Amino acid sequence: MSLGATKTREALASRLGFILLSAGCAIGLGNVWRFPYIAGRYGGAAFVLVYMVFLIILGLPVMVMELSIGRASQTNIGLTFETLTPTKKPWHLYGKLAIIGNYVLMMFYTTITGWLLSYFVHTIKGDFVGLNADQVGGFFSTMLGKPGSMIFWMILAVVLGLLPVAKGLQSGVEKITKQMMIGLLLLMLVLAFNSMLLDGAGEGLKFYLVPDFGKMVESGLSETIYAAMGQAFFTLSLGIGSISIFGSYIGKEHRLTGEAVRIIGLDTFVALCSGLIIFPAAFAFGVQPDAGPSLIFITLPNIFNQMSGGRIWGSLFFLFMSFAALSTLIAVFENIISFWIDTKGVDRKKATLFNGIAIVLLSLPCILGFNVLAGFQPLGPGTGVLDLEDFVVSSTLLPLGSLFFTIYCTWKYGWGWDKFITEADSGSNGLGFPKVLRPYFKYVLPAIILGIFLKGYWDIFIA
Template identity: 65%
Template structure:
């Protein structure tokens, strides 16, 4: 059976970027940028994106394209006889399931807020009442389950329509709408009275903030954000490598995906910071920024209900593009491994993901007494820690070593695959860096994640 391909290069780039563009870009990136010195942090971030993210992304795409298989069979196809690289597929696919066990719940929050904002349910509420509304949602397992199930059914429904007719066509429209909405929201924020302070805070490098937070902390934060934003290491990008032809070199494609991912992160800051400063609001961390602070800001704005609804449509699209991309990986894994039909893989996995997502929902209410990572933590934190601090860095290390060592696929074969077609070449002089230095940086990120969580 011939493997289905993307109908266009634009489809491949938008969908691969959609996989990378998620809540980390539009939720976490603006906050840590503000915390670590605005533009100064952004410079470090882009530097690490190029030296960390790019080689690993090229490696993952190359494994997918050369094998023409998902994670289920890619290592089996390319590995030397008798080696055990294929064992990693079980950890990689576990990473995809674990990611969806909490990501579907957060995507459900975005959908819920989009509906509430469109219905005008936040109109006239003060800051305290909006804060209470978020608490009420997380305390209601029925509402959270309903919206999680809607997200799962919708996104698997897109995958059921096939690669070109479903995943590519729908994600293309969603991503173009997302980029268009972001630009409208950013123009609106920048035009607000008092937005200048927010722009200054965000766009002018403040190296005193770097000193204040400690250069090592800032470097690690930039390194971590650049590494985790691309969802590398669990085969979620390799699958899209298996759907493209050999017309273009993979380094150029990786640069295009990273540029789009970074553009979305930077524009998210242009939406959030000017609006927060214009209304005297502290751009706080995590859920409170998106679900408490920003609804207050929209409430105070002229046409706030419209801007708020647009914002949460954009947030939902950002989340859904990642969910669809990871679901496509999960489905391809099942089809490649068992030979079942796409429809059957969709049906079985839809039920599995709904059941597996329930603990995350209950972690906020009925199971809130379960604090796996210490006081104040919940099921979502545990699932996120397993994926972000373990499977992503260690999986990236597997892809990297597989491509650069003679015990795996090997540098020559990897470079030949990466450089097939037209576009930017993957340079041969990067071999020593990719073989000896980059693995140490990835291990440093892995170890530091544990130290920061449990020791420091």
């Protein structure tokens, strides 16, 4: 049965489609790239435990709020606040800002997705075979110096992300994302199983699965807690309406807290499995597990070069990474295209074509920031256009948007607690929202989110 709540609005064909689409939006580079190296930097298993606590107390309530305003408004984030509270105009401003945030996210996410697609092709062709560690690092540096090549891969990423959106919600976005997510999960299990069978993998599993709080203290307790809070918060892509759009495509059969738990559970499973792929392999080949962002594009190709059948395993790994990145692209593109359909009255294919061209053009500064515009260092020495765009989204719009949603759903000056709870708990199945914790959601949660926001700015501009 369709989950649609109206006759005129498109609807998802199944509950599974909703869960996989929402999880696909949340699952991305934050899970399979950032999570392993942050866990490695802050002590492995001890960090993972702290991270999971904050995932429940920070990520879960904000996700329920975002899904609730999407389902109640039955529209995209750009029109949500005008629909729910038409007379409270100051709230309306964030809707347009959130749509801008979706565009800014695509301005650099398309480039990184292009890198992953190119590495999949280069790995399957055997271009890394025979290269030593310095040559693998040089390969990545050479790629960054070739804007023409990066533009090609970025355009391919845009096309692959927009094609399902152009085909429609059920036949394109839902159908293709379901297949991609199932493929992603299967690839993860195969890769994790292979890593755990490597000689010397046991030390990596111990580092990742056996808590050592002494290591967490060595890394700095306050820094570790902040890192866990930030990772739990940002991994779910909350704050710019990328999740709320899928709430607008479902009916009221199920309470939203239970749905959010399933989405977050799937997101966490992918993050944890990423560690099971990376840490055993890193320890098996004597590689530091806290190698940072270079882990994916420099460290892991070196590991695959040393691994028996590494060309095959490396190809599968970058295929899995590409699926993770493309699932986010498709979800965010759907949010953007829905905004154009709802506000401009254009059909889906025209909206997709126009935005495809726009996003390609908007993505060029990120690519040129590594070569032609390398002298532009907006956030200090060593930074570039990508860092600025990531800062606008990750350190500004995501926390501010989540703060906005929290206040909007819990304070009478916004949508209000009663209306939020009525929407969140609509349905006869699933977990209810914990109403007894209202003071926490109204006062403490906004304070924590504000703290994360201020810490991000402190680290960039003051520390």
